[in-house]
Amino acid sequence: xxxSAKISFDKYCGTGNDxxxxxxxxxxxxxxxxxxxxxxxDRRFGVGADGVLFFxxxxxxxxxxxxxxADGGEVGMCGNGARVLTSFAKKIxxxxxxxxxxxxxxxxxxxxxxxxxxxxxMTQLSEINTIDVSDLITxxxxxxxxxxxxxxxxxxxxxxxxxxxxxxAKVRYDKRFSEGANxxxxxxxxxxxxxxxxxxxxxxxxxxxxxxxxxxxxWAYRELYKQxxxxxxxxxxxxxxxxxxxxxxxxxxxxxKIFSGVFEV
Ligand SMILES: N[C@H](CCC[C@H](N)C(=O)O)C(=O)O
Numbered sequence: 001x002x003x004s005a006k007i008s009f010d011k012y013c014g015t016g017n018d019x020x021x022x023x024x025x026x027x028x029x030x031x032x033x034x035x036x037x038x039x040x041x042d043r044r045f046g047v048g049a050d051g052v053l054f055f056x057x058x059x060x061x062x063x064x065x066x067x068x069x070a071d072g073g074e075v076g077m078c079g080n081g082a083r084v085l086t087s088f089a090k091k092i093x094x095x096x097x098x099x100x101x102x103x104x105x106x107x108x109x110x111x112x113x114x115x116x117x118x119x120x121x122m123t124q125l126s127e128i129n130t131i132d133v134s135d136l137i138t139x140x141x142x143x144x145x146x147x148x149x150x151x152x153x154x155x156x157x158x159x160x161x162x163x164x165x166x167x168x169a170k171v172r173y174d175k176r177f178s179e180g181a182n183x184x185x186x187x188x189x190x191x192x193x194x195x196x197x198x199x200x201x202x203x204x205x206x207x208x209x210x211x212x213x214x215x216x217x218x219w220a221y222r223e224l225y226k227q228x229x230x231x232x233x234x235x236x237x238x239x240x241x242x243x244x245x246x247x248x249x250x251x252x253x254x255x256x257k258i259f260s261g262v263f264e265v
Contacts (some may be wrong), residue, residue, distance in 0.1 A: 005265055007040070009047065010088065011258040014080030014118075016208025016237015017050050018258070021088050024054040024066075034072030040263050041070040047263055050203050053081045055088055061107065062099045063089055069202025076105030076124075077148025079211020079251050083118040086110040087255040105148045117241075119252040122215050124148045129223070136171050137183075143220035149201070150181040151216035155224070159187045159197050164206055168199020184213045186221070192228035194221060196235050208237030211251050218242035219249070 007029075010021040020040055022029055030036070031054055040046040049070060056064040065085050067078040086099050090112050097112045106124045113119055127146040134142040139154035152171045156162065162185060171183035180201040187195040196217050198210035218231040222244065229244040240253040 007263040007265065008260070009040070009263060010260050011047065011049070012053075012084040012088065013237070013256045013258055014084045014209065014211065015235060015240055015253040015255075017078075017080035017210060018048070018208075019081055019084050020047055020049045020052045021084060022052065022054050023088075023092065025057045027056070029054060031066050031068065031074065034068075036072075036265060037068050038070065038072035039265065041072070047261065050200065050207050051078060051081060053078070053085050053088075055085055055092075058102055061101045062096070064102045066104065069200070071202045071204065073202055074104065075149050075202060077103055077212060079120060079122065079148065079213075079215060080209055080253070081211075082108055082110060082120050083211065083251070083253065084255050086112060086118045086120070087257070091257070103148075113252070116254075117252045118255045119250050120211070122147060122212075122249040122251055125215075125219070125249060128219070131176060133171070133176075136174060137167050141220075141224050143216070143224065144181075145216050145219060147212040147215045147219075149212050150177060150179075151184055151213050152181050153184045153186060153213075153217050153220040155186045155188065155220075157187065159185055159195055162197070164197055164199055168206070169204070172199060172201050172204070182210065182213055184210065184217050186217045188221070188225065189234065191226055192230060193232045194218070194234070196233050198235070206236070209235040209240060209253070211240065211253070214240045215242055215249060215251050218244075
């Protein structure tokens with residue numbers, strides 16, 4: 001744990017997925033201090049968040065993003081987090097609407113739309129249905145893909161009353177995933193309109209939205225049901241949209257700054 005310190009942060013929300021955002025352009029924060037970041041994410045003893053986003057300098061791109069889950073562990077990508085950092089970048093010194101940034105998982109592009117929504121090009125899509133995950137949860141259909149982080153997708157008739165924590169943990173900790181995986185449960189509301197609930201690795205519980213998860217669900221829907229290019233996704237935190245255009249995949253949705261604060265450790 002870092003010696004006593006005052007940490008200035010911004011609290012943001014990407015469609016209900018909430019984050020601590022740190023301007024780390026001076027490189028003053030120790031991203032490896034897992035105990036510290038776990039503490040700040042604690043919803044009782046800390047500020048409370050699903051994860052921590054570091055806005056780092058980059059020589060080649062507009063910025064570099066590092067992401068830690070609420071457990072303080074670093075993972076390669078966070079779709080809603082990348083949308084949040086895009087909004088943050090626009091607010092601090094960038095009179096731009098289009099950004100290019102580096103993550104541990106690869107280079108991404110994002111835009112601030114006239115509507116105020118933030119649109120992210122999902123560039124690191126892989127492992128498309130390479131693992132059979134159907135044995136873990138009884139469902140109509142199942143799918144696996146890596147959208148920057150690993151996601152299992154299960155199509156169900158209804159998301160009401162499902163034992164999400166039990167099912168989510170069963171998937172998340174299954175031994176076929178050496179570093180775990182996220183679990184997404186999907187109800188088809190209508191053609192091109194899904195309802196999704198997600199159990200997130202590293203949060204170890206349901207989040208109100210999961211950007212990479214929503215993208216995996218939209219991809220699975222197009223593969224298994226209907227090749228629709230514009231997919232609306234209702235999540236507990238609001239609405240996300242996944243667009244398939246000219247061979248690219250885009251995730252868009254709302255981003256809000258909630259407050260700025262100082263965390264004293
Ligand atoms: N918990 C995820 C990372 C964050 C994903 C999610 N918050 C998103 O918006 O993509 C994992 O450990 O794979």
